[in-house]
Amino acid sequence: MLVLLNKNSLFKTFNVDSFDSLEDSLNMLAPSMCEYYLSNLASYEEHYGYFNRSNIQNSISFSNYHIFLDYDDNIFLEIDTTVEEYEETDSLW
Numbered sequence: 001m002l003v004l005l006n007k008n009s010l011f012k013t014f015n016v017d018s019f020d021s022l023e024d025s026l027n028m029l030a031p032s033m034c035e036y037y038l039s040n041l042a043s044y045e046e047h048y049g050y051f052n053r054s055n056i057q058n059s060i061s062f063s064n065y066h067i068f069l070d071y072d073d074n075i076f077l078e079i080d081t082t083v084e085e086y087e088e089t090d091s092l093w
Contacts, residue, residue: 003045005067005075013037019069023060031063038065042077051076 011017014025014037026034051068058069064080 001042001079001081002048002051003042003077004048005041005045005077007073007075009044010041010067010075013041019058019075022067026060026062034062035065038062038067038077039079042079045077048076051078 010022014022014029016022016025029037052070055070055072056068057071060067066078066080068076068078070076
């Protein structure tokens with residue numbers, strides 16, 4: 001899933017003022033909190049159809065989340081959804 005994020009919302013959520021300081025902020029939070037905030041941000045935005053990967057200026061990867069900054073100062077969030085996430089564990093009974 002790929003969404004175009006509102007830059008101001010992203011920066012406000014992680015209390016940063018630039019894309020460069022975002023990675024430091026992500027590393028200081030607990031992984032579950034980062035995943036919660038990123039999935040919450042993605043739920044408010046619309047899915048984005050086409051993404052030109054040759055236009056990437058900078059990127060941050062965190063667990064299944066990839067944040068991309070392009071040369072037009074757009075910020076995209078890509079969430080890897082794999083089959084294993086949706087499989088249920090075997091029952092003990």
